[in-house]
Amino acid sequence: MDPIPPHNDQTDLVTAMLGGAISGAVTTALTYPFEYIKVTSQIENRGLIKVAAELPMNQVRPLFTGCGTLALGNALKGCSRMLVFNAMSNFMSSNERGQTSAPRVVTAGLLTGALESLWVIPFESMKTRLIENSMYLQGMKVELPGYAKTHDSSLGHHQQPQHTHSQSAHSRGTKTTKRPVNPGVVDSRNPRFKAIEYYKKYPSTTFPKIMKEIYATQGLRGFKQGSLMTIFRQCMNSMVWYSSYNSFQQLIDPTRDSITELELLGMGFASSCAVVAITQPIDLLKTRMQTRDYRIIYRDVMTYW
Template identity: 55%
Template sequence: MDPLPPNDNTDLLTAMMAGATAGAVQSVATYPFEYLKTSTQIQDNALILAKPVSPLKLRPLYTGCTALAVGNALKAGTRMCLFNSFSSFMAAENGTTTAPRIVVAGMMTGFVETLWVIPFENIKTRLIENSLYKSGMKIKMDVMTDRFRRGVNSPLKTNKRASTTLAHSLEKKPISHGRLQALKYFHEHPSTTLTGAIKEIYQTQGLRGFKQGSSITILRQCLNSMVWYSTFSSLQQLLDPNRDSTSEFGLFGMGFVSSLAVVATTQPLDLLKTRMQTKNYRLLYRDVMNCAYRIFMKEGLRKFWCGWFPRLIKISVSSTLTLDCYEMSVKSINKLKTMRPFAAE
């Protein structure tokens, strides 16, 4: 869970640089859990023909890490600037701010910063999905494969139940010849590099491919913040109303319970977000409600909570790691600012 900006006297430039560093470090440190969570959610039990081979080395678990690290660094770095601007906007005429105004400023900051990271989330999901295909995952895409094999003007066959929705989507939304050729190429040669994934998304889906799942991502992020902070505040009010005797272990425990509440309530939204950002989303589902319905009918209710354990670990660790890294970065930057490399001794 991303922490709120700290209330200190750090200047804005230092806070932005430290925030960007903390966001990138947190992303790299916890990324294997992100990979395990996303790869589990991508695998559609109703369409899968062959499961991918689990990676035995650490390096494959970092597929897509660069995209997420860049997105989180941009998000964390601009958070301080955005929060400072929204706090000034929400301040009273005399320049003072109250707790409700700060909460509103934090919500506005969370909404805007989420927009920054959505394109990078799509790139990350595409890289993980392509890595699964290269690791042996196969799904029932008979109509797509048949259309690729026979050409753009060939009629679609819908004799297989698993391909009915895909065929309907292709007939309803015809694909241009250039985009179809790009789909064919990347279907056979899935990209596993950052630049390759950007090129694949743009050539197969255009600019809209970078903003897939925007609405569900914003909704999930808002609910994440609401559930985590409300749970943490309730526990703190119950266990330590005066907020003067909570130990570090107690803070960690309250943070873990708050993270557990987030995962328990928002994991279905996280699954839908991942599915909406896959390369075949617009061909397999009409909208988010149709996606939820098909998952429930074809894969069962338990599928909505798949990947909950690695996400729980990631959320639990990320807040503490981000704050610690932020404090260390601030101290390092302040120390560097006092050094005079060209001053005479």
């Protein structure tokens, strides 16, 4: 089926949604090893890595860590993508025949990406954490940068000099000022401290366990980590893909009456290459914002190494 159906397409809603969901899940399963390798390369920071993770090339199963989580998210995205895009295109159509100009196609793709991001974000966050946990299980060790030395990455303890200083000042009766707390520092008095300690020793590698880990260590906030960057990436993905695909389609056959399956495959491949070329920097930022120690290591999206 043409990825952008004509305005007179009579495919019923249930069939379109089911086809999109199955397509999203199957595509994820077939390409996930490449996704795994991509995310591991984005998580690895040469300036912080003490010991790199050993990619299990002699095993297949570790390469599919987080596949089910991402497949579920892409199935939800796929079952609604065409429905949302067609609705947006028809809403902004310039005439009664449903024809839409190129700028309106770009806008429709942008809005589609923004809407589908709303239910993709938690699955993207869980997928990134699952892959990161598998890297720790494969021997990865990270050394914190100098400004984050108040927190030990492996033990989660504070350095003592700051605490000693406050005690000595209090014993002298001098007035002390409350210092700002680093948002990445784990307070041992926090009820989530034990959960953080536990999951550092026993990282989760399955969908039910990662849900429990994120909720126990970060609460509901953990499921929306990197939300703005994920929405930005999804918007750019949809905008670039739909505009590129529409341009190729107009170039080859504007009426879409004689497009062959090979031409469809070629247009989809070329559009996907355009998406990767343009959105890869955004995807890198999104991945690192969803890692476990993002608030400690990077502080904000403008911290590069």
